[in-house]
Amino acid sequence: MGNERSQRQTAAIIxxxxxxxHKIVSAGEAFVLEAKNEEEQQKLTLEIAKxxxxxxxxxxxxxxxxxxx
Structure with a gap:
């Protein structure tokens, strides 16, 4: 008890x-990639995540x- 704050995990958007x-106004430090269609979007997402x-x-x-x- 008392250390709940230090045990929290945060995720960064890569x-x-x-x-x-889609209109992306700001993504902070994240890399923004625009795909030409949904198929390419899914493929690129999986490749980058891997x-x-x-x-x-x-x-x-x-x-x-x-x-x-």
Whole structure:
């Protein structure tokens, strides 16, 4: 007890893989990649995640985030 704060893990967004119809205003330090279609978006997401050993999250609007703890 008392050390809950030090036990929290945070994830950093390494990359954002999006389509041209998505508007990304700012991604901080994350790498933003625009795919030409959904098939390429999925392929690029998996390739990047594998390379950086990251986790993938798909948002409800179709944008993929690659995270690393």
């Amino acid at each position: 990359a954002v893989v999006t389509l041209s119809n 390379t950086v050993k990251g986790d993938v999250t798909q948002l409800s609007n179709g944008i993929y985030l690659i995270l690393r703890s």
